[in-house]
Amino acid sequence: MIENQQLAVHSKFPAMGTTIFTVMSRLAAECGAVNLSQGFPDFQAEPVLFDAVHRHMCAGRNQYPPMAGVPELRQAIVDKVAALYGTRFDVESEVTVTAGATQAIFTAIAAFVRPGDEVIVFEPVYDCYVPAIETVGGTAVYAQLKFPDYAPDWTQVAQLITPRTRMIIVNSPHNPTGSLLTAADLEQLAALVRGTDIVILSDEVYEHIVFDGAxxxxxxxxxxxxxRSIVVSSFGKTYHITGWKIGYVVGPAVLMAEFRKVHQFNVFTVHGPSQLAIAEYMQDASRHLGLAAFYQEKRDFFRRLLEKTPFTLLPCRGTYFQLASYAGLSALPDRAFAEWMAREVGVAVIPVSVFYADGRDDRVVRFCFAKKEETLLAAAERLDKAFPRPA
Structure with missing residues (x-):
């Protein structure tokens, strides 16, 4: 260990701790708990994707790719977005490949938010947004998604908009709640920002995981x-390769030009052979179009398992997360309950209060069901043992 030289650090972010996902995954490993906390699959992607990466490595595609992403992948992204949403972005100036969605979100915030600017976020808010806002000197302003359906209150949002509002961040399908923005929501958002210079940052990393025909x-x-939007998506979420940390953004050229000014200096580019492999893999549209049915089967299976416990299930319209209330089980605060669950029950979950600035606690926890069936069954067995049903 390096000897302490009595260096005065004067932390820029004294209140900023370690992300809850790291905390709970570490606790799960220490306790031998089934980890349904952090959002990653415990199953592999198709071998053909790995084979393609290896092939491109052996073919010598190992030097710096273009800053915005390899042309093959940018074209595949443009084609996919056009097919799904009817908008064809320019492949040269309106799409950028990123080192995951978190980097994309940070870069977008850094590109547009100045010291003193305000950014409206919706609570419960995914935990990387506010630290990014504060890092660049902005101020997060909190709108509330209404419990228990987690719908936005646009009247409240209208009241929060000021001349200092620079950005609004939306997230649909929403992590951690699984709620979705509707067509009416988009119309109300459009009306609120009409005639302003407000930029929208839209986190859509679970775009292909939407249930029940929606x-x-x-x-x-x-x-x-x-x-006026920078839209973020994630190949990690779509193709079960979260550890590859590859995502992308699309948006109008005037915004993308500003985004790339920051992107070129905080990442510059992304692993080349993986980009080429994903570009090939995307040619079969069923691989992303079939994701909703794939995860709906897992959602329904996991909900059937939880229905046998005293947890109260909340709606799950998208993502691979299931919220559940334990209000009838324990009076513990949700963070203490989550830690108890990991240590004593052997199942790791995420306490939802961590997604609120004031720690609001509705006694709700988040389960991740992006797991093999045997993993979900193992978790259910431990829950059944800890919370036996009345005879």
Missing amino acids: AHLSLSGHAELAG
Whole structure:
């Protein structure tokens, strides 16, 4: 260990801790708990995707790819978005491949938010948004998604908009709640920002995981909102390769030019052979079009398992997360309950209060069901043992 030289650091972010996903995954490993906390699959992608990466490596595609992404992948993204949402972005100036969605979100915030600017976010808010806003000197302003259906209150949002509002961040399908923005929501958002210079950052990483016949309504497909939006998606979520950390953004050239000014200096580019492999893999549209049915089967299976426990299930319209209330089980605060679950029950979950600035606690936890059937069964067995049903 390096000797302490009594260096005064004067932390820029004294209140910023370690993300809850790292905390709970570490606790799950320490306790031998079934990890349904952090959002990643415990199953592999198709071998053909790995074979393609290896083939491109052996073919010598190992040097820096273009800053915005390899042309093959950018074209595949443009084609996919056009097919799904009816908007054809320019392959040269309106799409950028990123080192995952988190980098894309940080870069977009850094590109547009100045010190003193305000950014409206919706609580419960995914935990990377606010630290990024604060890192660049902005201020997060909190709108509330209404419990228990987690719908936005646009009257409240209208009251929060000021001359300092620079950006609004939306997330649909929504993590952690699984709620969706509707066509009416998009129309109300468009009306609120009409005539302003507000930029919309739309986190749509779960765009292909929407259930019960619903359609994902991308801001890139809305005639008015598309012109002021940076839309983020994730190959990690779509193709079960979260560890590859590859995503992308689409948006109008005037916004993308600003995005790339930051992107070129905080990442510059993304692993080349993987980009080429994904571009090939995308040619079979069934691989993303079939994702909703794939995960709906997992959702329904997991909900049937949880219905045998005293947890109260909340609606799950998208994503691969299931919220559940434990209000009838325990009076513990949700973080303490989640830690108890990992240590004593052997199942790791995420406490939803961590997604609120004031720690609002509705005694709700988040389960991830992007797991093999045997993993979900193992978790259910532990839950059944911990919470036996009355005879």
